[in-house]
Amino acid sequence: MQPFAFVHADSVDDALATGGRDGARYIAGGTTLVDLMRLEVMRPRSIVDITGLPLTAIEDMRGGVRIGALATNTGVAYHPLITTRFPALVEALLSGASPQLRNMATVGGNLLQRTRCPYFRDGVSPCNKRAPGSGCAALDGYTRSHAVLGTSGRCIATHPSDMCVALVALDATVHTRGPSGVRAIPIGDFHTLPGDHPEIESALLPGELVTHVELPASAFAARSRYTKVRDRASFSFALASCAVALDLRGTAIRDARIALGGIATKPWRAREAERWLLGRATTTDNFRRAAAIALEGASPRPDNAFKVELARRTIVRALQRGAS
Ligand SMILES: Cc1cc2nc3c(=O)[nH]c(=O)nc-3n(C[C@H](O)[C@H](O)[C@H](O)COP(=O)(O)OP(=O)(O)OC[C@H]3O[C@@H](n4cnc5c(N)ncnc54)[C@H](O)[C@@H]3O)c2cc1C
């Protein structure tokens, strides 16, 4: 591991003053950052410890919830405001990683976790995300875990987070503080597509700190579910996952949210499929049609072509659970 300076931030102002320096990175639970520093995939010159900042609260917000960036994944998953209002978020968090990791991992760190593409993590293969301009080993490599939606000719890596998929379905907003003030970023705009610059993964500016996430009250949050398919149940990243949220009158769909994970380069909102469901009945045939629409733009490779059908079935299952 390359030597680095360690700075403990006593206040948000303190964190911003040091986190804005060239080559600096914030550290929260450390479950992504330390891993990647050990692999020398990330080589910060200094790390700014933000664990002492007062950003852990989970509070009511006019029927919605405000979650501090340093709330742990465990703390969020078992908090009464979340368990009673946002079941999809609970299911997503508890399907991620292991209990030990969830005790360390934070909301801010989960938002900013990095891809599990093996070529990115091996530290030597050409990888436009790790070493911009070096190429993409996955394009001619083994792609079972890679994305089928949102890919570019420069990167086809999957976004790994479960939590973020639920946040997309629940219309979350990410709040930040940075050198130029505070910002509220809708979750759908927070993560960026790889395009020509896969090394840029979010709308966050250098030195900007995620302070909290807000989940609004909505008619569909109570009927939200997260369904994840993976190689092993103990802990594994998603091969395909789906968060849904439904507002129903009887069996008629008044409003719907569908977000996908494990198959796309960012947490993926299936807007066309949502629109198609409006006013229709909660039948399996309608769910299958919506799932087909959600995958219409998929561009699979031979190793991950199975994900298209897997994702369709995951969507149908998630919608059935949401409607039941
Ligand atoms: C073995 C293993 C299995 C896993 N399985 C899953 C899984 O199944 N599903 C899943 O979703 N995830 C999984 N994860 C990933 C895990 O959820 C993330 O590592 C974790 O959420 C990161 O949170 P952290 O607080 O530890 O982040 P850190 O490692 O501290 O930070 C991660 C990144 O976020 C930045 N950062 C952190 N907080 C802030 C902030 N407030 N503002 C700005 N930047 C910030 C850091 O600078 C760093 O770049 C797994 C991880 C491991 C090691």
Ligand code: SF4
């Ligand atoms: S898919 Fe993306 S992360 Fe993986 S090797 Fe290619 S550029 Fe790197």
